[in-house]
Amino acid sequence: MTQTAHLPAPTATGRPGPARRILRALAVVACLPYIAIKIAWVAGSEIGIPAGSVLLENREVMIVANSVSVVMDAMVVVLALLLTQPWGLRVRAWLLAFPVWAATGLLSPIMIGFPAQIAVSLLTGPRKPGSGGEPFLDEWVFGAVYGGFIVQGLALGTLFVLYARDRWSHVWRGTLGDLPARFSGTAARVTAVVASLLALTPSAVHLMWGLGSTRGLSAAQISRRTGDFYVLEWMRALFIAVAVVTVLLLVFQRARSLSVRTTLGLAWVGSGGVGCWGAYMTLVTLMPDTDPTDPFTGLAQLTYAGEMITGFLLAGCLAVFLRQRSASA
16 A cells, blocks of 8 residues: 555654654764765775775775665665655655565664674773784774664655654554454565575584684685674574564464564564675675685675575565555555
């Protein structure tokens, strides 16, 4: 259901309320540090990049990668406007769903992982480059960029929840037990099972790396392992588990006392984190090697590709669920 004629304007004048305007401003302002740094790098500046960093070894790749990332972060501004203007309520659901799902998937692991890394560093000491290695970026860059990402995620996520409440609150009402029998259909159930089986490989690899195994890591990657590395591996395994379990609960209607809202929200965040970060890391593995002594192994490439495919298959199950839920309402 995508009709919006019954929805009230944000205010009598058609403007969003003060809370939404503040959140929109926060989302836009939070983009500025990242965009400014990336534009500076594209222009040739080495601000925040220490001498000897791998980022300085391939100028062409750096220009292309940073230009793409500037465009991606600028989309946050577009989404912030769309979620707070009356015309945004008329945008077709399918046109809005993917960019919001992608933004959720890219930002939520940072919102969880970066604070966890800080907590670990307080216990184990600051991160250090591997033996004989150079730091990737100056420490202040991580704080400025990831701090901005966290603010973006909080502001944009809140705006989307408010927007979805205005437009689609009927989709997440009730519990899983309130859904009709075999609500999602056979295709969604088969897809969810296939995705769950595909998820076994990346889950096992991330758990293996999180427990200290070096299989599938290059010598340089092994030397650079710090507390940050282990935090990320455990977090990625957690995202896979959350995504798989919650999507299976939705399409098979298990744990019937669970609310649709909670299960759907966790499935949305989990599948986005798995699919989008899997896609990002897959692209990273396919980029030209700036350091021939530090290649991604075949196991690493298989792991990230498996995450990407798993996340997108689970997202497909969510799309079926949401379409049928909207139509039935």
